[in-house]
Amino acid sequence: MVGLLGWLISFFVLIALLVLVVYQLMCLADLEFDHINPYDSATRINQVIIPEYVTQGGLFLIFFLTGHWLLALLCVPYLYYNIKTYMDNRHFVDVTEIFNNLNWEKKKRLFKIGYLVATLFLSLFWLIWSSVEDDELGF
Template identity: 75%
Template structure:
């Protein structure tokens, strides 16, 4: 039963990460269609970048602590990318360059979205697998 709760917790954390990335994509789309000015878009995106990094790092640590080594290994490239961009101070969106980098910023977040969806589907698979295994024991 503990295994199901671990997978359920990771599912909700992954949903939170997906919401943060989709929010960033929406801000970029609003900027592209001129619904929002560059300053507001950059400040909204920059406000959620650090929480995204912290939540993703916490998820990776949670997978390690709970003994789900494969899922932790799948989270390492994303964690490395976040840490590398933070260390290089390239994690924030620059207001003055946001129009020049709009296409790149959208592609980056779409890649993150796809990566998180892949991990979410794997997490759902393992949660269902664990539930079926627990059901056989009773």
């Protein structure tokens, strides 16, 4: 039952991460189509960068502490990238350079979404597997 609870928590954390990254991508798309000015777009994106990094670090800790080594190992490159950009002070979107870096910023978010969706499917698979396994044991 503890394993099932760990999978449920990781599932909801992954959904939260997806929401944060999709929100950033939507802000960039609004900027591209001139629905929002660069300052507002950069401010909105920068407000969710640190929560995204903390949530992703929490996801790694959940996988690591619950003994799901494969998914914890899959979280390491994303976690390393987040730590590296934070340490190099490149984690925030610059208002003056947002138009020049718009395609790159969108590609980064699309890559993150692809990674998170793949991790979500793996997590969902193991969530269902754990619930069926607990059902067979009579819990």
